[in-house]
Amino acid sequence: MNRLTRISLIIFGIIVILAAALAITAVVMVRRPFPQTDGTLTIPALQDEVNVFYDEFGIPQIYAKNEHDLFVAQGYIHAQDRFWQMEFWRHTGMGRISEITGPPGLEFDRFIRTVGWNRMAAQNIAYYESEAPELMDVLHAYSEGVNAYIADHGDQASLNFTILGLVNEPWEIEPWEPIHTAAWGLAMAHDLGGNYGAELDRARLITELGEATTDTLLPGYPYNNRPVIVPSSELNIDGVKSSLNNGHAVVDWQNVNLNLVGNVPADGFAFGNGPGIGSNNWVVSGEHTDTGMPLLANDMHLSIQMPSIWYEIGLHAPGWEVSGFSFAGVPGIISGHNDHIAWGLTNVGPDVQDLFIEKINPVNPLQYEFLGEWRDIELVEEVIKVNGAEDEVLNVHLTHHGPIMNDVVDAGKDVLSMQWTALETTRIFQAVILLNQAENYDDFKDALQYWDVPAQNIVYADIEGNIAYQTPGFIPIRANGDGLTPVPGWTGEYEWEGWIPYEEMPALLNPEQGYIATANHAVVDEDYPYLIKIDWANGDRAQRIEDMLKAAIDSGEVTKADFAKIHFDSKSLMGETFVPHFANLSSDDPTVQAAIERIRGWDLQDRRDSVPAALFEIFYMQLVQVVLADDVGPDFVRDAHSTIFFHAMAAEADARWWDNQNTSTKETREEVMLQALELTIAWFEENVGGDMNDWTWGTIHMATFDSDPLGSSGVGLIEAIVNRGPFPVDGSGSIVNATSWSWSNPAEVRAIPSMRAIVDLSNFDDSLAVNPTGQSGHPYHPHYDDMIPLWQNGEYHAWPFSSDMVKETAVSHLTLQPTP
Incomplete structure (x- = not known):
C-alpha cells in the first residue's frame, strides 16, 4: 500500500x-426528549402512587388515588408528550410570541396585548381564587405536574428548542402557572368567537358598493331550505319581549380609520380563522339505534397543525372517571364522556364582538366623546420583549367599550374600539371541570351556566337514555343594531344591555324526532326573540347530516357504521346545485366538452381519486370570480362571496349578476358557466399539466401538517423535520368531511376535522375515536404521525374505558411515585 x-x-x-x-x-x-412510558418515575409533588397505562397509540389512562395526584399526573403526562406545544401556546396566550420568534412575532403580540388577553387571564384567575377555590386547587396541581417535568428536562424538552437555539437567543423556560392555562382559554375564545374582521369587511364593501348591494350579495340564513337546531316551538319563550333590531347605522366611512393595530395569522392563532372553522356533532336516541341506547358523534373543524390540537387521555380517581380529548396545557377533558354522560361540541360563533366608532377630542387625544361629554381614556403600558432586539413599549388606550384597536389615536379620523364578551370575567374552566364530573342532565345544565366563552353547540347523551342540546355563553343584548358593521360609540344608542338569560338560551331534551344535529348552522329560527347572530354557516353540512340520519333511521336501526359513513361523507351540495345546469352546456373544444361530460357523470362526492370533483371545485372558484369581478372589482370578490347567494342564484337564469357589466352583450348563465369552465381547464393545464386523467382531486387537495413556528420557517430541511405531508385527502369546504382550503392557494388544506369520535352509551368500551396526527409532539417519535393514515381514510382506533379493557389493551405501564 x-x-x-x-x-x-x-x-x-x-x-x-x-x-x-x-x-x-x-x-x-x-x-432525548422522548417520553418515558414504562418503569417508574419520581414526582415530588405526588402524595401517593399513580399508574399510567398506554395503549398502542400512546394514549394514556391515568389512575390516581386522589384528585390532587390525578391532575399532577395529567400535567406531567401532557408535558412529556407536548411541552413544546404548551410552551408556544402559553407565549401566544400571553402575547409573548416575540420572546421566541423575535421580530416576526411582533405584529401578533401587538394585537394580543392591545386586546389584552394577558390582562383578561389575570382577571379570570382572580375570580377563580375568590369564587372557585376548588378549581384553583386543580390548576395548581396541574401546574405542579408540568413544573416537575420542566425541572427534569428544561430546555432539552423538545427538538424544537434545540433548533430554535441555533438561530435565536435562548429564552428562559419559566415555571408553569395557572394564568398560562387561563390565557389559552382566551386564544380559543378569540379564534372561535371573533367577528370584528367580518364587520370591517362589510364596512369596506358598503363603502365601495353601497348598503343595498352588499346586503344582496351577503344574504342571511336560508331558513326556507336549511334546518335550524332549536325551532322556537321547542322553547318556552312565550311573553319574552323581542330585542331584535335590524339595519345598519348611518356612518361616514371615509372618516373612520379601519386599519387595526398588529395582525392576526391567516389561519388564526391556533384554532383557525374564516369559514373553514366549524364542526359537526349529532346524537341519536336509543329508540333508533341497534343497541337501544344513544350514540353520539363529534368532529371539530379547526386549523391543520402538527401535532394535533387535541391530546387524548383518560382520567380515573375517586370522583373521576372521564376520557376524551384534552388540550395540552389545560386540566380535564374538553370533549368526551365520563361513566354517566357523553358530550360533543361545535362552535355557535355568535356575534359577541362589536366595533364602536369613537370620536377623539381634537384638543386632547386622551379623551373620547360619549353622550355629549369627553371621557378620559385609560392608558395601559405593555412592554413586549423581543428575542434578539430591543423591547417595544406599546401604549394601549381603553374606553368603556374596550380597547381602541387602531395603531394611530388622534383627532384626524374616528377610531375603533372593540367590545367583546371575553373582556368580562369568564369561567370556562370551571364549566369544564364540573362537566367532567356531571352525572345527569341537571348536572350538565348546571355546569354549562359557567361556559361563558366561546359559546358552543353542546349535544348530550346519558346512560339513562336521554339526549339533549344546550347553547351556553355570554351573548349580548343590544339596545340597537344588528352587529354586522361598526356603530357610533358616542351616541349611547348601541350599548350592550346585558346577556341573554341562560334559562332562555336554546335547549332541547329528548326531542320527538329522536335526534339532534349541529353544524354551525342557525341555532334558532326568526321567531326567537334575541339576536344570536345573522351570518350563520350556510347550512349545507347540517342538511346533509340530517338527510343521512333520516335515511339511516328510515332504513332500520342506526349503527356506529352509519355514523362513520356520515363522518367521512364528502358530498358537495354546491355541486348538487350546479351540476344539473351542465346539461345545457356544450363546447367545440374537445377538452372542455370532456370536462362537461365528466361533471355530468359525477357522483357529487369530493373523493381524492375523482377527476370531476377536482374540475368542479376549481370551476366554482373561477365562476365566483367571473360573476362578481365586474360588479365589485377584483379586490372585493372574496369578501363579497357568499355560498348562500350562489346557491340561490344558480336557479335564476335571468339574474342580472350573470351579465358582465364590462361588455356590450348580455351574457347568459350558460355562457358564464362555460367561460368559468374554460378558465378551469387553463388552470389545470398551467398548474397540474398532463391530461385530464391526471387531474384528480387528491393531486391538488393535499394536507400538510405544519408545526408552529418552525414548520413555516422557509428552510426546507427544518420544515421536513417538523412537518408531515402532503397527503391527498377527500372532502372540501361546506362538506361534512370538512377539509377546507383557500382560493389564495388552491387547493391546499387549511382546516380539517381535528378529531372524530363516536361514543356508544350502551358500552363505552365500544366507542371509537381518532386524532389526525398522533399523541406525541416529538418529531420522529413513533406516535408523532401514526394516526394520519387512520384519519386520512376515515378510520378509527378503539377507545377503551373500563379498567379491565384499559389494562387488557395496554402495551406499557408507567408508575409515578412520590419522593420516598
Missing part, C-alpha cells in the same frame, strides 16, 4: 467517524 493510498484511507476513516459521530449526536438529540 503506497503512502497516498494510506493517506486517502485515513481521511476516509476520519470522514466515516465524523459522519457516525454526527449521526449518533443527531439520534441522541432527536430521542
Whole structure:
C-alpha cells in the first residue's frame, strides 16, 4: 500500500467517524426528549402512587388515588408528550410570541396585548381564587405536574428548542402557572368567537358598493331550505319581549380609520380563522339505534397543525372517571364522556364582538366623546420583549367599550374600539371541570351556566337514555343594531344591555324526532326573540347530516357504521346545485366538452381519486370570480362571496349578476358557466399539466401538517423535520368531511376535522375515536404521525374505558411515585 493510498484511507476513516459521530449526536438529540412510558418515575409533588397505562397509540389512562395526584399526573403526562406545544401556546396566550420568534412575532403580540388577553387571564384567575377555590386547587396541581417535568428536562424538552437555539437567543423556560392555562382559554375564545374582521369587511364593501348591494350579495340564513337546531316551538319563550333590531347605522366611512393595530395569522392563532372553522356533532336516541341506547358523534373543524390540537387521555380517581380529548396545557377533558354522560361540541360563533366608532377630542387625544361629554381614556403600558432586539413599549388606550384597536389615536379620523364578551370575567374552566364530573342532565345544565366563552353547540347523551342540546355563553343584548358593521360609540344608542338569560338560551331534551344535529348552522329560527347572530354557516353540512340520519333511521336501526359513513361523507351540495345546469352546456373544444361530460357523470362526492370533483371545485372558484369581478372589482370578490347567494342564484337564469357589466352583450348563465369552465381547464393545464386523467382531486387537495413556528420557517430541511405531508385527502369546504382550503392557494388544506369520535352509551368500551396526527409532539417519535393514515381514510382506533379493557389493551405501564 503506497503512502497516498494510506493517506486517502485515513481521511476516509476520519470522514466515516465524523459522519457516525454526527449521526449518533443527531439520534441522541432527536430521542432525548422522548417520553418515558414504562418503569417508574419520581414526582415530588405526588402524595401517593399513580399508574399510567398506554395503549398502542400512546394514549394514556391515568389512575390516581386522589384528585390532587390525578391532575399532577395529567400535567406531567401532557408535558412529556407536548411541552413544546404548551410552551408556544402559553407565549401566544400571553402575547409573548416575540420572546421566541423575535421580530416576526411582533405584529401578533401587538394585537394580543392591545386586546389584552394577558390582562383578561389575570382577571379570570382572580375570580377563580375568590369564587372557585376548588378549581384553583386543580390548576395548581396541574401546574405542579408540568413544573416537575420542566425541572427534569428544561430546555432539552423538545427538538424544537434545540433548533430554535441555533438561530435565536435562548429564552428562559419559566415555571408553569395557572394564568398560562387561563390565557389559552382566551386564544380559543378569540379564534372561535371573533367577528370584528367580518364587520370591517362589510364596512369596506358598503363603502365601495353601497348598503343595498352588499346586503344582496351577503344574504342571511336560508331558513326556507336549511334546518335550524332549536325551532322556537321547542322553547318556552312565550311573553319574552323581542330585542331584535335590524339595519345598519348611518356612518361616514371615509372618516373612520379601519386599519387595526398588529395582525392576526391567516389561519388564526391556533384554532383557525374564516369559514373553514366549524364542526359537526349529532346524537341519536336509543329508540333508533341497534343497541337501544344513544350514540353520539363529534368532529371539530379547526386549523391543520402538527401535532394535533387535541391530546387524548383518560382520567380515573375517586370522583373521576372521564376520557376524551384534552388540550395540552389545560386540566380535564374538553370533549368526551365520563361513566354517566357523553358530550360533543361545535362552535355557535355568535356575534359577541362589536366595533364602536369613537370620536377623539381634537384638543386632547386622551379623551373620547360619549353622550355629549369627553371621557378620559385609560392608558395601559405593555412592554413586549423581543428575542434578539430591543423591547417595544406599546401604549394601549381603553374606553368603556374596550380597547381602541387602531395603531394611530388622534383627532384626524374616528377610531375603533372593540367590545367583546371575553373582556368580562369568564369561567370556562370551571364549566369544564364540573362537566367532567356531571352525572345527569341537571348536572350538565348546571355546569354549562359557567361556559361563558366561546359559546358552543353542546349535544348530550346519558346512560339513562336521554339526549339533549344546550347553547351556553355570554351573548349580548343590544339596545340597537344588528352587529354586522361598526356603530357610533358616542351616541349611547348601541350599548350592550346585558346577556341573554341562560334559562332562555336554546335547549332541547329528548326531542320527538329522536335526534339532534349541529353544524354551525342557525341555532334558532326568526321567531326567537334575541339576536344570536345573522351570518350563520350556510347550512349545507347540517342538511346533509340530517338527510343521512333520516335515511339511516328510515332504513332500520342506526349503527356506529352509519355514523362513520356520515363522518367521512364528502358530498358537495354546491355541486348538487350546479351540476344539473351542465346539461345545457356544450363546447367545440374537445377538452372542455370532456370536462362537461365528466361533471355530468359525477357522483357529487369530493373523493381524492375523482377527476370531476377536482374540475368542479376549481370551476366554482373561477365562476365566483367571473360573476362578481365586474360588479365589485377584483379586490372585493372574496369578501363579497357568499355560498348562500350562489346557491340561490344558480336557479335564476335571468339574474342580472350573470351579465358582465364590462361588455356590450348580455351574457347568459350558460355562457358564464362555460367561460368559468374554460378558465378551469387553463388552470389545470398551467398548474397540474398532463391530461385530464391526471387531474384528480387528491393531486391538488393535499394536507400538510405544519408545526408552529418552525414548520413555516422557509428552510426546507427544518420544515421536513417538523412537518408531515402532503397527503391527498377527500372532502372540501361546506362538506361534512370538512377539509377546507383557500382560493389564495388552491387547493391546499387549511382546516380539517381535528378529531372524530363516536361514543356508544350502551358500552363505552365500544366507542371509537381518532386524532389526525398522533399523541406525541416529538418529531420522529413513533406516535408523532401514526394516526394520519387512520384519519386520512376515515378510520378509527378503539377507545377503551373500563379498567379491565384499559389494562387488557395496554402495551406499557408507567408508575409515578412520590419522593420516598
